[in-house]
Amino acid sequence: MTEILQAMKERRATKRFDASYKIPEDELRAILEAAKSAPTAFNVQHWRFVVVQDAEQRAKIRAAAWNQPQVEESAALIVLCADFKAWKRDTSRYWAGVPKEMQDKYVGMIQHFYDGNEQLQRDEGIRSCGMAAYAIMLAAAAHGLQTCPMDGFDFKKVGEIINLPEDHEIVMFVAIGKGSEPPPPHGARLPYDEVVLRDRFA
Numbered sequence: 001m002t003e004i005l006q007a008m009k010e011r012r013a014t015k016r017f018d019a020s021y022k023i024p025e026d027e028l029r030a031i032l033e034a035a036k037s038a039p040t041a042f043n044v045q046h047w048r049f050v051v052v053q054d055a056e057q058r059a060k061i062r063a064a065a066w067n068q069p070q071v072e073e074s075a076a077l078i079v080l081c082a083d084f085k086a087w088k089r090d091t092s093r094y095w096a097g098v099p100k101e102m103q104d105k106y107v108g109m110i111q112h113f114y115d116g117n118e119q120l121q122r123d124e125g126i127r128s129c130g131m132a133a134y135a136i137m138l139a140a141a142a143h144g145l146q147t148c149p150m151d152g153f154d155f156k157k158v159g160e161i162i163n164l165p166e167d168h169e170i171v172m173f174v175a176i177g178k179g180s181e182p183p184p185p186h187g188a189r190l191p192y193d194e195v196v197l198r199d200r201f202a
């Protein structure tokens with residue numbers, strides 16, 4: 001528990017990575033497997049993680065990301081994408097392995113909850129990827145690696161570069177690697193009493 005809290009407190013958005021560091025495939029897989037255990041509403045798991053390591057792809061993405069070095073210097077650039085129609089794609093597999101009655105109940109609830117509500121379908125995908133992004137950051141920390149969450153890029157251009165399918169949207173990047181210099185000074189966090197409210201807004 002203490003280690004989790006320490007990782008949360010010590011995590012920083014890392015701007016420069018050691019470009020010579022290669023992440024072992026099993027380590028990258030362990031990080032993404034851990035992220036996959038993050039929660040999603042009705043267990044729909046809207047996330048798709050595009051792992052970009054190809055040099056040509058990374059150069060193109062960097063050009064679409066204000067030339068930010070993290071895109072090329074990190075060991076893996078994860079493009080988190082949400083499938084807004086995940087709720088209706090072979091829905092029963094989200095509840096595979098549970099008693100049939102329970103599976104049918106959940107499949108019915110999922111249809112009822114999302115059908116016809118485009119805003120909710122989209123919001124849910126964004127929520128799921130937000131969960132996954134932070135999970136990736138903490139799992140990477142557990143492997144002694146640093147990360148940078150990113151949305152400073154042209155979403156449309158990056159979508160074209162990664163061949164984003166219809167009904168999917170890019171939510172953000174998480175760059176993973178070995179930090180090569182200390183992060184710049186930390187921005188101020190808002191006071192506790194401004195962000196924590198009791199029972200209702202005043």
Ligand SMILES: Cc1cc2nc3c(=O)[nH]c(=O)nc-3n(C[C@H](O)[C@H](O)[C@H](O)COP(=O)(O)O)c2cc1C
Binds near residue numbers: 011014152172186
């Ligand atoms: C959704 C999101 C998008 C971000 N985009 C970028 C980015 O494009 N480039 C960058 O250097 N940092 C980016 N950041 C990092 C933030 O600037 C950073 O998390 C914030 O200043 C707090 O600093 P800390 O993460 O070191 O605590 C992003 C963070 C989040 C959560």
